[in-house]
Amino acid sequence: MxxxxxxxxxxxxxxxxxxxxxxxxxxxxxxxxxxxxxxxxxxxxxxxxxxxxxxxxxxxxxxxxxxxxxxxxxxxxxxxxxxxxxxxxxxxxxxxxxxxxxxxxxxxxxxxxxxxxxxxxxxxxxxxxxxxxxxxxxxxxxxxxxxxxxxxxxxxxxxxxxxxxxxxxxxxxxxxxRKKLRLSKEQSAFLEESFKEHNTLNPKQKLALAKQLDLRPRQVEVWFQNRRARTKLKQTEVDCEYLKRCCETLTEENRRLQKELQELRALKTCQPFYMQLPATTLTMCPSCERVAPTTTTTTAANATTTVNGGGSGPNLSLSDSSKQPKLNNNPFFQVQGHANQVAS
DNA sequence: ACCTTGTAGCACGTTACGTCA
DNA sequence: GTTGACGTAACGTGCTACAAG
Known part of the structure; x- marks a missing residue:
């Protein structure tokens, strides 16, 4: 050979x-x-x-x-x-x-x-x-x-x-x-504490940590990289779950509003003409999830669900708060803030 | 000032090992 | 004892920023 x-x-x-x-x-x-x-x-x-x-x-x-x-x-x-x-x-x-x-x-x-x-x-x-x-x-x-x-x-x-x-x-x-060492609980706890203080390390901190924990600097570096990845993954999972709940909430709200719209339309055909008052109602667009003003007519009995649409109709009260789209309380608009909260 | 090159750090995806049910 | 799932240490790759020449 x-x-x-x-x-x-x-x-x-x-x-x-x-x-x-x-x-x-x-x-x-x-x-x-x-x-x-x-x-x-x-x-x-x-x-x-x-x-x-x-x-x-x-x-x-x-x-x-x-x-x-x-x-x-x-x-x-x-x-x-x-x-x-x-x-x-x-x-x-x-x-x-x-x-x-x-x-x-x-x-x-x-x-x-x-x-x-x-x-x-x-x-x-x-x-x-x-x-x-x-x-x-x-x-x-x-x-x-x-x-x-x-x-x-x-x-x-x-x-x-x-x-x-x-x-x-x-x-x-x-x-x-290739070797894989299991870090001891003490080492992991110390690294966790360090990660809470700062999730990135400068070379000096890396060396100090490595020396303190009797690890190679490369191990500390890898641990922080993996830790950041785990944090991000967990954050993504949390955000995903939260968006899922938001989607369910909005779907339910949209369903309710659609039902209400149908009721209003039904009332419109039944009520006498003189009972109808022009107004602008808020409806939730199912596709873009935005609130769009829609000029329609409603009865006095249902006036509490409408808002003033640019002065064309009477000022109506908003006494039934449960039927209003709560933009500020809508979880869809809180995702960003929530994400930051979790990240911290 | 601009370009090239080398280096370090990071994110991201993957692999492989250790543990446990 | 075996197996599969899971967590995670370690690795490979590509990208970017930076410094030096």
Missing amino acids: ELALSLGDASRSLTNFTDKPVKIKDNMGFCMGLGALIKEKSQEKTQQQEITREDVRRASSDPPVQLDLLPFSPVQRYPPPPPSHLRFSWLSENFCRLLDFLWVIFDLFEAVNLCEPAGSNRVPEEAGVSSPNSGVSSFQMELSLQRNKRDFEMTMNEVDGERASSRASDDDENGLT
Whole structure:
């Protein structure tokens, strides 16, 4: 079995090994080596536990990550830790993805073409099997991490204390898939309290919260993002329910007014002509839900349901308040205010 | 002043894990 | 023990604002 490896045209070659093509903005013809990884994890994980892509991705995306920018050569698989002045904190996501994958390629290349790795009892064909979601087999990642462990340990002393402490919660993961930690009640309560004070965080607040709760800043950031999303979703549900009730109320009111209109029309045909008085009544348009003045005639008996329509008729009282469209009390016109109330 | 590029933060949708009935 | 629903941590993507060159 022969494996061709061409890093000169990375954007083309890398797509052969992943489910999803790796997006690469620039073709990079140099060798890159990670200078920091998970010290505690590497030490604690057993041979049976697989170290996943997630581990490598996180390790490569958490600043600072060290790179060796050396002329590409397959021999220089494990370059020595770079000097501190070659650290980069500007790694883009795609670049980190490329880093992840390059290690896999290196290990795969060696496993297939060079030699059987020490301590590995797997056949090389296994290395070509990709997991359905990650596009990188866990075997490859295990190989990669185990072999680079010694290199990582050389540079772990350079990892700053904050990062080391923030990663303390990572130790208990099994590493099979992406990790999901359940926050403790105390942590959730504290985050809730902070969210009540301000639903967004500036970097300083984020760092302070993370340090106080022994979480990674990214976790705090994600928590606030999800919390805002939950708030918005709940708000939407409340608004939806409220609008539903408004719709029901208006429908019922419209039905009542329509019935009243029918009664008035019936009375109009029955009452003597001299009893009819011109007036303007308020009717609710069923389609646009607006109150529109309609000049009609009614009897004195029903005059309490009309209002003065521009002086063309007598001023009539509004004694029967239950029959008036209550615009100010209509819930339809209160939705906005209600929404703001809930949001607060 | 204008443009380009990189970065950070966010909303939104989705995935996947943990919990519980 | 299994299963499905649900809550939610974590992630991917696109957009926008901003700063620096």
